[in-house]
Amino acid sequence: MYRALYRPERKLKQPACDGGNMLDKLKGIKERYELLSKKLADPGVMEDRDAWREMAKERASLEEIVTAFDEYTETQASLESCKEMLGEHLDADMKELVHAEIAELEQKLESTEEKLHVLLLPKDPNDERDVILEIRAGTGGDEASLFGADLLRMYLRFAERNGYKTEYLSSNMTDMGGVKEVVLSIGGRRGAYSRLKYESGVHRVQRVPETESQGRIHTSAATVAVLPEVDDVQVDIKDGDLRIDTYRSSGAGGQHVNKTESAIRITHLPTGMVVSCQDEKSQLKNKEQAMRVLKSRLYDYYYSKQEAERAGARKNQIGSGDRSERIRTYNFPQGRVTDHRIGLTLYKLEAFLDGDMDELIDALILAERSEKLSGDAEQR
Numbered sequence: 001m002y003r004a005l006y007r008p009e010r011k012l013k014q015p016a017c018d019g020g021n022m023l024d025k026l027k028g029i030k031e032r033y034e035l036l037s038k039k040l041a042d043p044g045v046m047e048d049r050d051a052w053r054e055m056a057k058e059r060a061s062l063e064e065i066v067t068a069f070d071e072y073t074e075t076q077a078s079l080e081s082c083k084e085m086l087g088e089h090l091d092a093d094m095k096e097l098v099h100a101e102i103a104e105l106e107q108k109l110e111s112t113e114e115k116l117h118v119l120l121l122p123k124d125p126n127d128e129r130d131v132i133l134e135i136r137a138g139t140g141g142d143e144a145s146l147f148g149a150d151l152l153r154m155y156l157r158f159a160e161r162n163g164y165k166t167e168y169l170s171s172n173m174t175d176m177g178g179v180k181e182v183v184l185s186i187g188g189r190r191g192a193y194s195r196l197k198y199e200s201g202v203h204r205v206q207r208v209p210e211t212e213s214q215g216r217i218h219t220s221a222a223t224v225a226v227l228p229e230v231d232d233v234q235v236d237i238k239d240g241d242l243r244i245d246t247y248r249s250s251g252a253g254g255q256h257v258n259k260t261e262s263a264i265r266i267t268h269l270p271t272g273m274v275v276s277c278q279d280e281k282s283q284l285k286n287k288e289q290a291m292r293v294l295k296s297r298l299y300d301y302y303y304s305k306q307e308a309e310r311a312g313a314r315k316n317q318i319g320s321g322d323r324s325e326r327i328r329t330y331n332f333p334q335g336r337v338t339d340h341r342i343g344l345t346l347y348k349l350e351a352f353l354d355g356d357m358d359e360l361i362d363a364l365i366l367a368e369r370s371e372k373l374s375g376d377a378e379q380r
Contacts, residue, residue, distance in 0.1 A: 026069045026116065033062045065119045072112045079105040121372050126228035126303075127194035130187025132169070132296040133226050137180055138202065140220025145178025147205040147330075148222040150353055152179055155196075157355025159186050162195070169289045170277045179222075183293055185229060193228045198364045200226045201325045207332035217333060221326075227296040228303075235295045243267040244287070249278035266290045273297055342367045 036059040039045050046052055082102045090098065135152055137145040159166045165188030172180040186192050204221045212218065249263040263278035264286040275297070277290040329338045330349060337352045337360070338345040344363050346352060352360070 022116075022120070025120070026065070029062055030066050030069055033059060033066045036062070065116070068112060068115050068119060072109065072116060075105055075109045075112060079109060117373060118369055121369065124194065124197070126197075128190045129193045129228040129230070130185060131192045131196050131226055132229050132293055133184045133186055133196065133199070133224065135179055135182050135184075136223045136225075137178065138221035138223050140205075140218065142174065142176060142178060142211075143205075143209045143218055144220040144222055145174045145180055146176065146209075147203075147220050148179030148182070149173075149177055150205075150330075151203060151222055151224065152182055152184075154353045154355055154357070155184065155186070155199075158196075158357050159355075161355045164188055164192055168279060169293055170275075170279055185292070187229065193226070194365075195361055196226050197228075198226075198327075198361060199224050201327035203328050203330065204326060205330045205332070207330075227300040229292070229296050230299040235299050237268070237291075237295065237298065241269050243269060246283060262286060264290050266294055268294060268298065271298065271301060273301070339364065 036055050040052065040055055040059065045055070079102065082098055082105065085098050086095070133155060135148050135155075137148045140147070156166055158164075164186050167185040168182070169185055170181070170183040172182070174180060186196065202221050202223055204219060206217055206219050208215055209218050243266070245265040245267075246261040247263045247265065248261050260283075262281055262283045263276065264283060265274065265276045266287070267274050273294065275290045275294045277286040277293070280286045280289065325341075327339065327341055329340065330353070331338070332349065334347075335349045336345050336347045337349050339360055342363060344360060346360060348356065
């Protein structure tokens with residue numbers, strides 16, 4: 001009756017990546033982690049603050065893998081010890097306890113191995129970056145711009161809940177308080193892009209507009225683009241590739257508006273990308289803000305192009321970031337929000353629009369990991 005609980009000793013599978021042994025890879029990661037730990041404690045290394053920070057960052061990125069690997073090896077050692085006990089003269093009650101312990105340890109070993117496979121999946125190199133988030137009203141006229149304002153508030157509340165800093169880089173609002181177009185910077189702590197990158201796409205709203213006298217439900221849309229914010233090192237922009245125009249700003253703003261040419265329009269000639277900024281009174285400040293947005297757009301453009309060439313026709317990827325894809329519907333009469341990529345519906349629309357987005361974001365992350373693991377398993 002007890003042998004049904006016993007399974008042969010598990011070995012770590014081959015990884016999908018480079019054909020090397022997964023166990024050897026994990027041992028190499030642990031050796032690197034221990035070496036970095038020693039270097040970080042060296043007073044001589046501490047004198048070079050930049051080098052010390054880079055090593056500390058690398059060590060932190062390996063810590064979760066090393067902890068899981070230690071748990072795996074400790075569980076495996078306990079499992080082998082229990083198996084050795086079965087060779088001894090044990091009474092029936094003790095044998096039952098040992099077999100039960102073996103079953104429990106093998107289950108733990110299996111779950112830890114699965115966790116290690118997830119941790120060794122290739123990471124998005126942009127996950128730790130800050131974010132440039134753009135919202136644009138789509139189809140639906142004034143109702144679309146008002147929905148854009150709802151999305152803006154949602155992301156601002158999400159940032160506030162999670163300790164991220166926000167900064168307006170550009171905004172174009174309607175007289176009714178709606179959003180024609182707004183560009184935000186969200187960051188200040190690690191991982192903003194890893195959480196918000198799934199927001200790129202078309203967001204659709206279904207509700208009865210305040211101006212609708214007959215109570216009919218209207219459908220409107222807004223587009224969200226999420227870009228990793230980059231610095232000068234990642235993007236090389238030649239002065240000759242830019243055309244910079246100045247013009248007088250428009251919209252609310254008092255006496256300063258329309259009196260000076262403080263607004264900036266930058267055109268990247270090779271790609272035709274155009275970025276405008278008029279929020280600041282200073283022409284120099286507007287130029288700096290516009291360049292921040294342009295760099296992120298160009299980085300996203302070239303990075304996405306490389307990924308498309310590398311990935312081929314992987315159209316179903318959860319985190320594809322296709323901004324023409326309808327990703328989510330916000331249905332006010334039913335109080336629900338539905339993400340169409342993973343088929344998840346949450347009946348907490350009010351809380352979601354107040355920035356309580358973590359449940360859905362976690363589900364998207366899990367779906368993407370499962371997708372990657374399936375591909376990894378096919379190659380093993």
